[in-house]
Amino acid sequence: MKISAELSAFSLRLGHEFARPELLVRALTHGSISTATRPDNQRLEFLGDRVLGLTMAEALFSADRAATEGQLAPRYNALVKGETCAAVARELGLGDVLKLGRSEMMSGGRRKEALLADALEAVLAAVYLDAGFEAARAVILRHWASRLDSVDDDARDAKTALQEWAQAKGMSPPRYVQTSRSGPDHAPEFEIAVRLDSGQEATASGKGTKRSIEQAAAQALLDQIESET
Known part of the structure; x- marks a missing residue:
C-alpha cells in the first residue's frame, strides 16, 4: 500500500517507517x-493505551528504584493522561493528517484534545502491531523524553497541590465553579472560580478544557496564598 506524502512526512516525524502502512x-x-x-x-x-502504559510504568520503575508506589503513581498518571498525549500529538502535527468526516472537521476536530489523544494512542498501537513492542517503546521514549525528565514537576499539579494545602489546614477540598462559558462548541472559553472554606478564592478564564482552566484557577489561588504568607 502506497501512502501520501503527508503520511510519509508524519511517519518521519514519528520516527517509524511502516512495513504495513495500512x-x-x-x-x-x-x-x-x-x-x-x-x-x-x-x-x-x-491497545495503544496499554502499550503506552506499560512503557511508562517500566521507564519510571527503572529510573527511580527507590521510589514508592505512592510516588510512582502520580508520575505515571501525569505521563499517560489525555492532556499529555494530546500535547505530543500536537508536536507531531497529528491533527493535520487525521481522517475525519465533514461534520467533525467543520467542528474543529483536528484541534480537539480528546480526539488527538485517542488518535495518538492508536498510532502507538499501529507501531506495535507493525514492528513489535521494542519499536513502539523506542517511539514512545523518544517523544516522552523531556516529560520523563520533568515528571516530578508535572505529577504534583496545581489542583493536587491546592487540595493538599487545604487538607493540611483542616479545610474541605477546594470547590470549582464554572461562572461562564462562551465561544463555539469546538473552541469554548470558560471562566472558573475556585473557593476554599476560608473564603479565599481566585478565578481563571481561557480557551481549552474545563480541567485546564481549573488548573489555572488553582495555580492563581496558590500564587495568592504564597503572596500573603
Missing part, C-alpha cells in the same frame, strides 16, 4: 468517516 491509515481514521470496509481507530486506541 495500520497507520487505520490509526488515523476517526469514526466519523469509517465504513464497513474502512474501520476506525477505536480498537487500536484500546
